Amino acid sequence: MSKTQKYVLIGMGAFGQEIAYTLKEYNAELIIIDKNADTVAQLKRDGFPFVVQLDSTDGFSLEKFVSPDDIVVLSMGESFEDNIVTVGILTRIGVKKIYTRATRIIHEEILNQMKNTITLFPEREEGKRVALKLLYKEFYLIEEISPGIFLCEMDVPESFVGQTIIELDVRNKYGINIIGLKKHSEDNEGLISSEMQVIGFEKVILEKNHILAFLANEKNMAQMLKHKF
Structure with missing residues (x-):
């Protein structure tokens, strides 16, 4: 993988896909990670050059694709526990900028207390x-x-x-x-x-x-x- 800064998007729901397609329009260096095989296959057909099928709570596998200087966006809406675990792994890797999606106020409050996280609340916005x-x-x-x-x-x-x-x-x-x-x-x-x-x-x-x-x-x-x- 390139040692230069890149964007890593984890979770490809509607919110994550909107970010992905927008970054693609600007030719940003981008890695997409999602655990759903059908989603990964569709994104590859749509021309994304680097899409990985991976459970982001698998720290050993995740650290192969993420470096400390990357900008990471988490948009996993289905499991807040997975979100927290993934943030913890990214923090251990040394990622300095983690954007993470919240769907409830209590989730936002918890995420705001975690190191290097910037909380997104797209539904409220x-x-x-x-x-x-x-x-x-x-x-x-x-x-x-x-x-x-x-x-x-x-x-x-x-x-x-x-x-x-x-x-x-x-x-x-x-x-x-x-x-x-x-x-x-x-x-x-x-x-x-x-x-x-x-x-x-x-x-x-x-x-x-x-x-x-x-x-x-x-x-x-x-x-x-x-x-x-």
Whole structure:
């Protein structure tokens, strides 16, 4: 195996597979470990170059595929005991960064006390994202990129039209960090959006058909929606 840092994904449920296919798109060096033979066979057919059928609680076998500098993601939802045992083995190997999935609050609390673990709670995170989308229907995109900070897209507020981002100074006044600008355009098939402009957009005079991409917390998201600037 390569001595360079790689990603090791253990457990290939829906959550694990989503991570795997995304990393594959970016040509990341990746090892997938799952104990289900059918899952392993399917992933090999899908073009993953290194997929191993293995029970991750078998420490002797696991240490053959994992090194201390690897980034490991555990997404085994069916057995919390197996999750704990695997974290223990990875810690013994010396892995410094272990992302592990929790499905219950008590599991999250236990995992947070273990060395070098970063706990993921995808069901809760997805539930919160859906709730925010229901509350803020005018937003095209809401993604939590770090605790309490969201990447959002929405139409330019009416009060912004005719001004530039520099003139509005929303970052200093309201904590909104605008990171890009898109523009609605229309072709023969209907309404479409242009590519995101991330350089030089601060000096563009905003129009009604512009879409803002910005970072904000929940309080500032609500302010943005109510056009209280």
